[in-house]
Every structure is written in structure tokens, then in C-alpha cells.
Amino acid sequence: MTTETTLHQRRRPLTPMELSAIPWIRLLSAEEKDRAVEDLKVADASPGDMVCRTGRPVTYWFGVIDGLLKMSTDNAQGQTMTYTGVPPGGWFGEGTALKRENYRYNIQALRKSRVAGLHIDTFHWLLDHSIGFNRFVMNQLNERLGQFIAAREIDRMNNPDVRVARSLAALFNPVLYPGVGEVLRITQQELAYLVGLSRQRVNEALTTLAEQGSIRVEYGGLRVLDIAALRSQVVLR
DNA sequence: TCATTAAATTGTT
């Protein structure tokens, strides 16, 4: 089930195409950019691969170039709690990286993904030198706070259609996940894992949302037509 | 490039 392959193997430098998928690069000065690019590494993760584990010391600040990751923790009872999915353009772990603590969650690939890593020392160097980078991180922290508050609401809702809608709205967040365009590449099975519902129920919810005109269901992905409608889903019955 | 085949994903029960 859980492959032990980690990012520490199979690391390689970035291609120009991959660099363009990193949202904060453009905010740096030439000197800062050189330093960041020199340090950046990418690795391919297969489904089930752990990108980082709870309790491990932070060595990298991670971002998703392509694919889909899952952020979760295991509670005392041994049950896995999934917090959110991380689609392309998403960067995470800055909270723990700031404090040089240990990772507080597991990050696992849901599908074949390409993950970038910036060493924590370079992360701190950028914080010390780049205003643009600071702005990015601050914005990121603020946006994520809003998302986690929204996530609490989602958890307290029992209506599956609304849960799916709100979770989707979160994944389509353009600030946190600028790599996601009009179409989010995600299978209904993957969404089911993230939301904690059966694939059948997710399929039903997606059909309902499509009928309402807020999304369009496509093979291997979902197209957003009305993000506001997704966010403001109300429990109807 | 095209046709065939295998694999993945979806829709439904």
C-alpha cells in the first residue's frame, strides 16, 4: 500500500518548463533567482510514495509541479485524517520550515507526481533577502489560514454534495494553487479519498453540481464554470 | 500516421 520510496532518491535539476511552474520564482531578483534555481531539485513520486513524514526534521520546502498530493495525519487511534489535497502550483510546509521544526503531517502522492524541493537553508536565505519572497510566503500563510477555517466548516457538514463542492472550491484556489487552471486533473476516485466519501457518492455529487452548472465533468478531470457557486453551496433539501 | 490493444476512468446497479 505505502511505498517506501522517498524523494531522497532520484533527484535531478529542473528543466525550464518546470521552473515556469513555480509561482514565486518570478518574484525574485536575478541574484536571488540564481541562488534558488541552483538549489531547487525535483523528483518524481509514484502513487503512494511519501514525500514527507510526521516527525521528520524539515529539510525541504516542497511544491507540486505536476500531479496530486494528499496531506494527512495519523491520530492516536491509528486512523488517518486527510486535511487536503495539494494540486499543481501548491507549496507547503512553510510554517514548520519557518520554525525549523519537524513535519506535522504526512504528504503522500495520490497519483504520479512531480515534486520540487527547496532546501530549508535556501528558504531562510530568501526570507532574509527577498521582499517579494516574503510577500509570497505571507500571502500563502494567510490564504491557507482561510482555507483551514473553511475546512472545519466542511467537516461539520453532513451533506455530501456540499462537502464535495466546498472541497473542490478549495482545490481551485488560484492563490494557493496557481498551477490549476480551468481544469483540475483529478479522478473521482482521488477526490473520494480526499473528501472521505465513496466514489459512487462523489460521482453522484459531481453529477448534481454539473446539473447546477457550476462544474463540468470530464474524463480524468473537472472543469470549473462557477467557482463562486461552488464556494457558496448551501444545504438544500 | 494509423489501427489495434491495453489500461484507466466513468456511470450505474
Place this chain on the structure above:
DNA sequence: AACAATTTAATGA
């Protein structure tokens, strides 16, 4: 959980 239908990806001429 199982199944058929549909779409995409892979293969090889």
C-alpha cells in the same frame, strides 16, 4: 463491490 461503457495511452506496423 461489481459490471459495462467510454476515453485515453501504448504499441507496433
